[in-house]
Amino acid sequence: MRGRGVLFLVVGPSGVGKDSLIDGAKRLLADDVSYYFPKRYITRSQDAGGEQHRSVTPKEFETLKADGSLMMSWEAHEHHYGIPAAAEKALAAGRSVVVNVSRQVIEETRRRWPPVRILLVTAPRDVLAARLTARGRETDDDIQRRLDRIDAYRISGGDVREVVNADRLDRAVDRFVALLEHELRMAVTPA
Secondary structure (H helix, E strand, O other), X not given: OOOOOOEEXXXXXXXXXXXXXXXXXXHHOOOOOOEEOOOOEEOOOHHHOOXXXXXXXXXXHHHHHHOOOEEEEEEEOOEEEEEXXXXXXXXXXXXXXXXXXXXXXXXXXXXXXXXXXXEEEEOOHXXXXXXXXXXXXXXHHHHHHHHXXXXXXXXXXXXXXXXXXXXXXXHHHHHHHHHHHHHHHHHHOOO
């Protein structure tokens, strides 16, 4: 039995392709029980587009928080997001968890659930603008505000790895999975 699993926090600006990379990795690693890809709870309609998530009302979300059903939660862009408590159990059982989170939970996560690796997904500004426009969820003003926040994604630390997602998705997914596998090996290999 291996030790505790690695918690992979996938972060980056809206439109960079975090969910697409996670979905691709999930498909490629479907037979590998070393990884767990939890479905997030979000107070957003399933019809709004984007990732497949567990859509809940704000009241249901508060109940999930109160009864301990969430490992972590945060609020962003007028929605609440939560990672199911099953992710914490998977880590304790030696499985590595890969999840899209807000940068606002990084510091707490580093303290509470080591080992952690931050996978910072990036893409050029023009690529992000095109992706945000294509998904059709935001107004032009919303898109501009999201683009203006790109510089806020200056995350640092020895546990941060950058993943560039600017070309074909299949190539980016291959790089993403290779990075997951490399970081997992490094985390479980004795020094």
